[in-house]
Amino acid sequence: MPSLSTLRRCFEGAVPAIIATCDANATPNVAYLSQVHYMDEEHVALSFQFFNTTRRNILANPAATILLMDPVTAEQYYLHISYLKTVSEGPLFESMKARLAGIASHSGMSEVFQLKGSDIYRVQRIELITGAPPPLASAPTSNLLPTLRRSMARLAACQDLSELLESALTCLAEEFDMPHAMLLMLDPAGEKLYTVASCGYHHSGVGSEIGLGEGMIGVAARERVPIRIGHCATEYLYGRAVRETYLQRYAATDIEMSIPVPGLAKSGSQMAVPIVSGERVTGVLYVESPQEMRFSWDDEDALVALANYLALAITSMECCSEAAEESVVDAAADAKAVGKPVHVCFYRADQSVFINNDYLIKGVAGAILWKLLCDYSAVGRDEFTNRELRHDTSLRLPDVVDNLEARLILLQRRLVERCDVLAIDKTGRGRFRLRVTGTLNLHEAVG
């Protein structure tokens, strides 16, 4: 008997599966299924969209049979299943809801397909239908284990968080052939994900934010569940979702401070994998492709493994970073830079920083930059340590998990992209230098 996991490509939706049920009077009913979701070796979940005959039948008689077709070999299988229960919230439900939205959008049925619940069934027996012509040859599928092994080796060689994040994206592009990707970190308050690195986009989008639960990235983080869709649904296009939510929530003037989330104009496939360490969501690994049905179950397995490794590596670097930081050096800059005037304005209310009237960054990263610039301006310091930032109460860093490293990376990258007179250069473990090539004119705005 084949194992359920070997049939997973039958669940991708390329050929719809069909279910037979029957009522207490032994009247059979046959219906097409929108989605069969592989849960584990003993369970599948079916999308419950309508109160139909199938629904009535399984509530009265839990026995059902599914006809599955392998989209490559054309082999057919029976899945003999028994209904257990329905869930209408949580990771399984949200993952199926996102996929259903993609399927509905693809088939022009967005108004029709609404997920009411995920019906969970126990798989009792799998049966290959015999008497068929020999199966069609299937092209050898790429073995992702060597890919994963090489990627983990590259990540293991990284010395700091910046290198780790960059290396993760390089692995996705070079090892997995997934050139459009981004990494988002969850802020310690657990409300927003911010883009800390990306590749394959015209604009990096570093610093752009997605609320927890917004779009498929936000849902993947909130529910701690990987979400993979082969046809993209408008309602799950994160950029649009984020922008609309933002517009609803904030005044239009605030939009100028939002950094657009990177994304393909025409995305065919998307996958968001939460980076989870224990109970804590660190961030989200996201890939997309213009090609529909680009990402397989095996790709999802590999990226979940990669994200798990990434979570451990990030946590390990956070734990070790403070211990390894070098001692405070209270060195003064050799000489204050001279050059073209740089007008920096800081708004304490949201800790936003504007350089020459252009928005740069806000939040903790904005507060960090303001502190650095004030110190530089007041006493001429240009060398700083992560440790002193961590202990600076004015930055409002949380006690336990502060994401300081990630915020510094974010600040560093925003400066590279948006400001040609300020830069942050790493000078050692836990140490960095503020490089100023203009004459600072600092102003703290009221309000």
Added chain:
Amino acid sequence: MSSSVHGALLLTSDLVDFVLGPISMKAGSCSRDLVPSISQAYGCRVSRSSNGAGVDEVCVFLSESRSANVLRDLRDGGAFSVVFSRPTTHRTVQLKAVAVRIEPLQPGDQALIDRYGLRASGELISLGYPPAFSQALMAPGITDAVCVCFVPNAAFDQTPGAGAGQPLGVTT
């Protein structure tokens, strides 16, 4: 729409044209101990009943070896249902019957199966499915087909949408 005559349905010409089209057909049954079974069908023909009542009889073609469970239930006197669905339009109709008659193919039936396979696989190819796959699915060279003949007593629209689940042709 169809109309009901003495507990049976008279199929409209539109519905007859539909079930004879290049569509996907799946047949369902149920055992005495309430275990449902399902299998693929490979075409059908529709005829006036031999009893002269003018009732449309539908005969679908099932493979003896590939539909073993369904045919076992039907030979045991079980009820029957068939879903007809056109992949290009999603139009879907289910016909049900309380009993069936299973008989060997009649002259011309094998040609109907071959013609159905050609048209149905062509429909899939037009949707972008690979030709070899489409043929393997819809025209796998069935050589052990039998006719499952029935007079539908109920029909339901199963096209996804507001009308899904509505009975077709229930008139007094």
